[in-house]
Amino acid sequence: MKTLKWISVGACALAPAFAMGTTLETVQSRDSVRCGVNAAQPGFSSLDDSDQYRGLDTDICRAVAAAALGDASKVDFVPLDSVERFTALQSGEVDLLSRTTTWTSSRDTTLGMHFTGVSYFDGQAFMVASDLGVQSAEELDGAAVCTQSGTTSELNLSDYFRMNDMSYDAVVFDSPEQSIAGFEAGRCDVLSSDASQLYAQRMQLADPDMAVVLPEIISKEPLGPAVRQGDDQWFNIVKWSLFAMLNAEELDVSSSNIDEHADSANPDIARLLGQDGNFGEGMGLNADWAYQIIKQVGNYAEIYDRNVGAGSNFNIARGLNALWRDGGIQYAPPIR
Template sequence: MKTVRWLSISACALVPVFALANTLTLEKVQSRDSVRCGVNAAQPGFSSLDDGDQYRGLDTDVCRAVAAAALGDASKVDFVPLDSVERFTALQSGEVDLLSRTTTWSSSRDTTLGLQFTGVTYYDGQAFMVASDLGVQSAEDLDGAAVCTQSGTTSELNLSDYFRINDMSYDAVVFDSPEQSIAGFEAGRCDVLSSDASQLYAQRMQLADPNMAVVLPEIISKEPLGPAVRQGDDQWFNIVKWSLFAMLNAEEYGVTSENVDEQRSTNNPDIARLLGQDGNYGEGMGLNEDWAYQIIKQVGNYAEIYERNVGADSNFKIARGLNALWKDGGIQYAPPIR
């Protein structure tokens, strides 16, 4: 797996996105023999470099799943680290083939930026982290607080809405990156750090003393996080979308990276269709019939990527909650392959 960083493009000089999108992305990916995936540089659990200088996390595994489907090899990903300001420009311009970077699906992003969100990989919400010695128990006690947050994110707007609705005031301390915001919080430049709850749990683990901070219980927004692609290329949109759906369906059917070879001889018609043993459901996307098999074999089902990155097998131990399957009390749901 390679990590690449291309020349940044000014957000003030957006290239007309539809002209670029008319070139079939799958053809470019296959010609290049790699998927260029825009990710976060340093959000443990979702996208960060491990000790071996390899990107790990829920978002990066989504990139690998797309590479497994499109190229038959999950390792053929060029990870492009992007900050919150440049991420949309990088996708619009064609610098990356997809964006898998803890990005909230919202109406304006879906309708005015030339982007399409392909699904929700993680249902999240904005929260607050405060210094433990402040003794704050609730977000309702934050009137007049200095709040660190990140520029170019939905967090800025959510903060303004929350404090206005609750007739409270605050002083915004805005940073360009998660690394800067957690450093500012740790240095005492603000009383509170506000971001998606998933990011706060990750940032808390980065503190010299994680016990110095606590995440408050209130969730003040809906933050459905998921991959995005450029508008205008329905084939690539379908590939990225169904790569996620394949992992969700695999979990529902009990198909894992460990038993997927055995499951290829199943009598269950749902599993047979998923694994390309009954019909070729990759053909309509320009993929081989074993596209979903390759995802599951090389990357895993949704439960596997969740648990190893942010769940029970990770340092974060985040319960599935809304991210459980629909049949287990959550809202993760995939259409059938048929």
């Protein structure tokens, strides 16, 4: 897998590439999916000791490559910061954005992009220095708060403090690395971001026990992959790649047992694996598109557990990200 980093270019310069055909045709001609990701958010997207991108978001990219190309390894990861991510998607620098990005109305309607689903239900929280003795966000009146520019966190902070008749001093940084460094250096009392990112940043501290994440969640942050508007076929491929992993978990089909279901009598499993009908045909994919995702990447429980859940250093409970049948709100439409 290659990691690419390009200077963003204007849409006009890339127009000839778009004229060649649909995104799927371009991806198949190139033989890779260009996926915009976070450069350094452990659990979601970061480089491991072997210089390979790992994380829940990067596994979404791999799932799309498995569906579209039959090979989950055919991904070119493009690290993007929070400011350049939308331009990169709009201009065609990437085919897909899978970068802890919150689905909002303005982003979905005015930025030329469509979200394809929710890969992780999150919410904004606060992390404070342990020695402050703060137990609740309601005690943060007058605090200096570190946050990141170009994110929904800035607006959420303003809304929260205004609604609770409190004041704060915003200390704004351009990247997660800068914000956690500022917090650790004492430039602010509080660091505020999505709870998932705070858990990852806490692990990056020289002494993780120096900080604690407060219990309050002050916003809805549904995170998910996004694609450019105007290509319904590619929109469907990315959307159903996520849905396939969720359906597989619900049907107890995993990367380790999928071949045991080769002749399954369960009609839902037979349709999922392409044994009964070709539900990839409408997206321009092979009948075994979902089989390739599950076999090579896993179902949703597998990618959750190994990246942020019980099989990771974070051990984040499934919570809202559990399936609907298990008390969460993750739910996928059926394949039929």
